[in-house]
Amino acid sequence: MLFNSISLKDREVFEKYVKDMENSSYNFTNMFMWAGNDNVTYAVTNDCLVLRYKFGKNPASVSYPVGQGDKQKAIFEIYKYFESSNMQMKFKAMTPDMVAELEGMFPGKFDFKFDRDNSDYVYLVQELIELKGKKFHSKKNHLNQFVSNYNYSYEHYTKELADECKRAFSSWMNEKSDPDELTLARAATFKLIDNFDQLPVKGCVVRVDGKIAACSIGEQITPDMVLIHVEFANPEYKGIFNFINQQFLKNEWSQFKYVNREEDMGLPGLRRAKESYRPVRLVEKYDAILKPGVKL
Structure with a gap:
């Protein structure tokens, strides 16, 4: 074989x-x-x-x-x-x-x-866009803080942003990640970015004061589900993860019912983060x- x-x-x-x-x-x-x-x-x-x-x-x-x-x-x-x-x-x-x-x-x-x-964690797209109710109260607060505190803009991702996104990824990840894990994650993320136009994906970036502060890339995988491949952001901006999560779905994927945000790999912090968005089920x-x- x-x-x-x-x-x-x-x-x-x-x-x-x-x-x-x-x-x-x-x-x-x-x-x-x-x-x-x-x-x-x-x-x-x-x-x-x-x-x-x-x-x-x-x-x-x-x-x-x-x-x-x-x-x-x-x-x-x-x-x-x-x-x-x-x-x-x-x-x-x-x-x-x-x-x-x-x-x-x-x-x-x-x-x-x-x-x-x-x-894999599966969520309802509209729930993550609207963030309604008590269960999403803290998420909505963090998002509102980002909107109130920063001069931001949302852009569709294009291949011309590749080098800028890769520099941003490296600068945000270097200090806190396990070296072996970072090497794998960097290689995978850069490969996706470098081949963006040849894959069935869409992406976005968020800028703060003109500089890229977050990036997300995903694709449709079934008639009613999208898959988020990467999402990374500058953690210095409070609420930015909440913002890009919501805005990417709102601007690119609002017609879909479900979003698959992949696995947590058994990492306690990542598991808490994924569970905090209230998945409707697991794959x-x-x-x-x-x-x-x-x-x-």
């Missing part, structure tokens, strides 16, 4: 197999961003798409096969790949439907575990690990 590096030319391959999926772990733009150093690669087998994830020293894992092909045959090919590599067979980013399908084909052979850290993701000593 041959896994290939992900490049822009592979977008058509993903679009053939991945259609109207809420799960951000199968989205082409997302995988393209994070595919540096072959952290994410892909293969097509039995007319199914399979992704391979390998970050740092973590063991390799794969996605559940998607597409109209023979998934059972594809899974046997995946099994042979893991066996030949002397690795434990592990699927990641599985939806509940995928879990049920795999268990139906191979009953009792896999252990399943809910992956809370990598499940649940599961791991499946072939039980020790079990053969397919």
Whole structure:
């Protein structure tokens, strides 16, 4: 089974197999961003798409096969790949439907575990635009403080802003981020920015006193859902995250029902921030690990 590096030319391959999926772990733009150093690669087998994830020293894992092909045959090919590599067979980013399908084909052979850290947060677009009621009171206050205290402007993102956005990202992130995490995040964000015009995305920037103070980029992934790929801002401006969150949805995505703001990666601060916006549900993701000593 041959896994290939992900490049822009592979977008058509993903679009053939991945259609109207809420799960951000199968989205082409997302995988393209994070595919540096072959952290994410892909293969097509039995007319199914399979992704391979390998970050740092973590063991390799794969996605559940998607597409109209023979998934059972594809899974046997995946099994042979893991066996030949002397690795434990592990699927990641599985939806509940995928879990049920795999268990139906191979009953009792896999252990399943809910992956809370990598499940996507889903919100109602109109709730995040309007920020009505007691549950959003503090968010609305922070937004109003930003509007009252700063000389700001909102702009649609264009490729001419790439260098300015990259400089801003680096200056805001350098001091407080874990070096390894920052290296990955910078590479992924810069890759998205550099290839903006060749991806199905839209973006915005917010300026304060003429200087870029925040940036957000996202795309439509289903008929009623958008996915936010990146959102970064200068934390010195109080309320700026509340402002760009609301304004990006209001100006670019107000016709959609849901917004997927991806996972929290198990980071306590990020989890608190995402939960504070009151998600309506999670796109649940599961791991499946072939039980020790079990053969397919």
